[in-house]
Amino acid sequence: MSAADQPSGWPLPPDGTGRCDSVPARVVDHDRPCTATAILTLRPWSRLAHRPGQAVPVHTARHPGRWRWYSPANAPRPDGTVELHVRAVPTGTVSASLVHQVRPGELLHLGPPRDTGLHLRDGDLLLVAGGTGLAPLRALVEQVAAAPDGRRVILIAATRTFTGLYDPIALDKLQQAHDWLTIVPAFSDDPQAAPAERGDALTVALRHHRPHDQVYVCGPPAMLDDARRRLPLAGVPEDRLHLPAPMAPEIPG
Template sequence: MTEQETPEAVARWLSLVAADAELSPYLIGVDRDRLTEQVARALTTNTDLPYLGWSEAEHRRAESYLRRRSFWEEVEDRCPGLLPERDAPLIEGALRRLTDRPRRPEKLALLSVLGRACRRFGLRPEHQTVIDDALRTTAPWQEVERAATNAGDGPAWWPVEVLHHDLACDGVAVITVRPWRRLPYRPGQAVPVCTPRRPGRWRWLCPANAPRPDGTVELHVRAVRGGAVSTSLVREVRPGELLHLGPPADTGLSLHGGNLLLIAGGTGLAPLRAIAEQVAAAPDGRQVTLIAGSHDVASLYDAITLDKLQQAHDWLTAVPAFSHDPLAEPGERGDAWTVALDHLRGEQQVYVCGPPLMLAGARLRLLAAGVPAARIHLPERIPWR
């Protein structure tokens, strides 16, 4: 940007921010002359805007008002054809988030996506400086390179369209999405999920269904306090919106032979219902008991689907477990563990998935109940918390 163009660009930026209902309060009490100098310096030196106390999303919107060249444009100038324009924002967002040192579950999701992207787009060490310059920060490339070494071949992400969004109970949404191309996953696996409403943030979710002929995938999401992605998926996302799913990853919940006891708590029901549907797709004479734990009747969000599944298959027994419902039937009263142990039989493969408190000590509890270690299956390969 030329010296003559800078004052006009700064004035335009100030007027746009002042007209933005969410950003304008941050201008109250700010020294306008000093802010003008700082914004002009950011424009001429291609550095970050001054921080006025706004959120990450608000900062990105303020940046967008500068109308500077995009991340993709800067990379394209120096390495033509390196990154597709459509995919560049996902790479940019993931790398920026990775530099913020997120907690381990999110970090693993980011590295899963970036490792595949590194292989997919042929990113080599000589490209790292170019990308860092466009990001105006230094990405942790050694971690990305290790992830790329361990990543398999295939897409880094699958764009999906939201077909249905059902607020199944307070704080829980059932979202049905249709991938633009089929997602190659197995029941019990988890996939990183990202919404453009929260760029660069990925959260692990397990598909709640076995693969379908039409390729649609059902996701069960609970809004977690402080969880940007989960809250957005539950409270904000609507049918017709675009999401992205990352590469499927094993969790430790793959199907094994023999009768099954599936013990679910909350949205931990999703991968276990998918396993039950996998058995339904090719019945082999095994018996399956699915315990669905919830606080009360109102919070048993998937009751209708479970009832239909049970009605269609005589080998399946679905039992609700209500931890705080005094009106529940005697065989359904208690937490998922209490009810499940009443259904424990010899030679069952036992699967458990639920919130952290439910999983804590799960292996020891099952061993104490006489279940051999080889028949205990927990989602231990991905640290959910």
């Protein structure tokens, strides 16, 4: 970091939030591959001790007192940067600002990471991602890549249409680099789906499910509710089905 990036001391809580345990993080890259989705790369002033699958509370001074949970899309990196995938939801204020307003050079604040239940377990993996639910599952893939142990990993990256697949370059690089990894794009409403598979995320996942798989599902709330109902009925053992624990949408100061 340059001298201008060095904090003069532990930062004051951002605008009355009351949180003294946050870490400032500068936005070093802001890419918007889709109209409502952004990929932000942050450089915290001190290393964020996060593990793949965890969630981190994020604050922007544009909305004093408001925090939102996001899961880093990467395993810890040597340079300490953190990648967030954010979709602007229709009623969201923080998410809309992170997608449409925040720019490189701006400071965000990151709170302490929390476990969500999506930590790595033994065995082969079937990872089922809907939309930006891809982020924590991609981080798990990176964790496996850092110490390959012979397991097989299938990642279903599901969206409604091809244009909703917002991170194809990173996924293609992972696919090309690792022969133990199979990435399956799945489009539910795209008649031009080939060579991707056609169908909703869970339907496609069940085509690839093997009895010994550890199954992780991450995506919109309706998708998670559907997974809780459908997958056990389809033969996925409940002790091998892993969904993120619900997190409060807003964190009081």
